[in-house]
Amino acid sequence: MDHxxxxxxxxxxxxxLVGLFVGWITWLLVSPGWNMWLAMVVMMVxxxxxxxxxxxxxxxxxxxxxxxxxxMLGGMLSGMVIGMWxxxxxxxxxxxxxxxxxxxLLAIVAVWIAxxxxxxxxxxxxxxxxxx
Amino acid sequence: MADESTRRKxxxxxxTFDLMAGRGAELRxxxxxxxxxxxxxxxxxxxxxxxxxxxxxxxxxxxxxxIDISPNMLAQAQPRIAAYPGSIDARVxxxxxxxxxxxxxxxxxxxxTFCSVPDPIAGLKSLRRVLKPGGQLAMFEHTGSRYYPxxxxxxxxxxxxxxxxxAMNRDTVANVMAAxxxxxxxxxLFLDVVKTIKAVKP
Numbered sequence: 001m002d003h004x005x006x007x008x009x010x011x012x013x014x015x016x017l018v019g020l021f022v023g024w025i026t027w028l029l030v031s032p033g034w035n036m037w038l039a040m041v042v043m044m045v046x047x048x049x050x051x052x053x054x055x056x057x058x059x060x061x062x063x064x065x066x067x068x069x070x071x072m073l074g075g076m077l078s079g080m081v082i083g084m085w086x087x088x089x090x091x092x093x094x095x096x097x098x099x100x101x102x103x104x105l106l107a108i109v110a111v112w113i114a115x116x117x118x119x120x121x122x123x124x125x126x127x128x129x130x131x132x
Numbered sequence: 133m134a135d136e137s138t139r140r141k142x143x144x145x146x147x148t149f150d151l152m153a154g155r156g157a158e159l160r161x162x163x164x165x166x167x168x169x170x171x172x173x174x175x176x177x178x179x180x181x182x183x184x185x186x187x188x189x190x191x192x193x194x195x196x197x198x199i200d201i202s203p204n205m206l207a208q209a210q211p212r213i214a215a216y217p218g219s220i221d222a223r224v225x226x227x228x229x230x231x232x233x234x235x236x237x238x239x240x241x242x243x244x245t246f247c248s249v250p251d252p253i254a255g256l257k258s259l260r261r262v263l264k265p266g267g268q269l270a271m272f273e274h275t276g277s278r279y280y281p282x283x284x285x286x287x288x289x290x291x292x293x294x295x296x297x298x299a300m301n302r303d304t305v306a307n308v309m310a311a312x313x314x315x316x317x318x319x320x321l322f323l324d325v326v327k328t329i330k331a332v333k334p
Contacts, residue, residue, distance in 0.1 A: 002160065052289065059152060063160035065274050065300075065325050072285050114279070115323050122318045 007062065011070065014058045015108035016101045018071040021054065022047040022078040023100015027093050030086035039087035040080050047079025048072050074107030135226055138250055139201050142182075145297060146204035149183050153244075158185055161272070164321055165189035165243065168272055168328050172196070174238030177262065179245050181222055184209030186243045192217040197237075199225040227255040232262045239263075242271045246307065247298035256311030263333045269313055271329040276301035278324060286325070305329060 002008065026047065030039045051071040059067045078100040085091050085099070166189045173194075178186070181198035182205045190196065195218065200206050203224050213220045225231060227249055240259050249255040259269060276286045286300040293300055305318055305327075313331035320327045 007160065048285070048288065052292070056152070059156060061156045063156040064153070066160060066322050067156070068289070069282060069285065069323065069325065072289070073281060076281070076285075111323070114282075118279075118324050119320050119322070122320060122324075 002066070007066075010062045011066070011108055012105070014062060014067055015070050015074045015104040017104070018051050018054050018058075019074045019078045019104020019107070020097050020101040022050050022075045023082050023103065024093065024097045025050060026079050026082040026100070027086055027091065027096035030083050032087060032090060034083075034087040036084055036087040039083040043079035043083030044076050045079070047075035047077070047083075049075075050079075051075025070108045070111040071104075073111065074104035077107055078103035135201065135228065135250055138248070139203075139226075141296065142200075142202035142248075143204040146183065146202060146208050149205065149208070150185065153182075153185060158188070161321070161326070162189055164328065165272055166191075168270055169241060171268075171270065172239060172241065175236065177232070177237040177240045177259075178220075179227055179240065179242045179259070180248075181206065181209055181220075184212030187212045187216050187220070190216065190218070194218045196220045197232075198222045199227070199230075201226050227258055230258050230262050234261055235264045236262045237264065237267060239268045239270065242269075242273065244272065244274060244298070246271070246273055246304050247275070247300070247302055252302060252304065252307045253310050256307055256313070260312050260333050265333055267333050269308070269329075269331045269333070271304070271308070271331075272327075273302075273304050273329060274298075274300070274326045275304045276325075282323060282325065 026043045030043060051074060055068045055071050058071065081103055082096050082099055086096065165186060169189050170191055172191055176194060176196045178196050178198040180200040182200055198220055206222050206224060209222060213222055228251060240263050246252045246255065263269065277283045290300045305315060308329060308331050309315055314334055315329060315331045317330040318327055
């Protein structure tokens with residue numbers, strides 16, 4: 001993770017915001033009549049797409065990849081979890097929105113942890129087997 | 133002959149390019165770029181200059197030849213070129229068809245470039261041709277990831293992003309090796325996506 005306070009707070013807020021929004025949209029769209037698996041897949045994809053759109057204004061202030069990747073992960077997670085939940089049982093709007101925010105928070109923490117283990121120099125041999 | 137569709141794409145992007153790439157991204161990565169560019173010495177080729185955002189990270193007093201495929205991008209870069217305390221010779225040129233003699237440069241630098249070059253291995257081979265034997269290629273690039281769930285996400289994003297800008301899923305380290313360079317160092321800056329790559333021409 002970037003240890004500068006501007007980016008720590010910015011990344012945190014951006015991801016929570018995207019999670020909240022995707023959670024709320026999912027709650028608006030999915031009702032207990034939906035098939036659980038369909039709700040999960042559709043809202044996972046929609047969550048990722050919505051996050052990809054929301055990233056555009058956030059990226060102006062916080063950078064590109066470092067915002068796009070965690071927000072898309074948070075959008076996916078938020079859409080998937082809340083989509084499944086709303087398809088299985090009634091969930092209030094505030095609860096769905098808050099749960100979305102928690103998914104966004106979880107996503108940025110997961111990316112910080114992944115980043116901590118992946119950052120730094122890699123050997124050339126490892127580079128040869130790289131996907132990137 | 134230059135790749136006209138790529139030129140048009142970046143000409144269209146020139147006016148709004150700094151809006152997306154200028155503020156947050158440069159604030160985030162300027163210290164890392166300064167560190168990479170600090171080693172600039174000798175005859176230097178910089179690819180692709182774009183609107184000149186990277187110039188602020190160049191060490192002062194260097195003599196740099198810079199190219200970009202887009203005339204509109206270079207037009208936007210003019211104030212930054214003029215303000216640089218050194219020399220920048222900026223030219224419109226396609227990396228696939230470099231108009232330099234073999235073994236012309238001591239070092240070549242790229243910054244977020246090979247996400248956008250249509251044929252990256254051919255482009256890198258072209259760079260190898262103009263780099264002197266033993267010369268260094270230093271790259272600041274974003275690439276695809278080898279890890280789930282980032283890898284499929286980057287593939288998905290590329291379906292959209294490639295239409296108006298860069299690809300998100302390039303395997304640039306492998307491309308550098310496929311072009312005949314010896315990779316000396318890969319330094320991941322964000323996940324295994326944003327990284328610096330240092331390679332030499334054998």
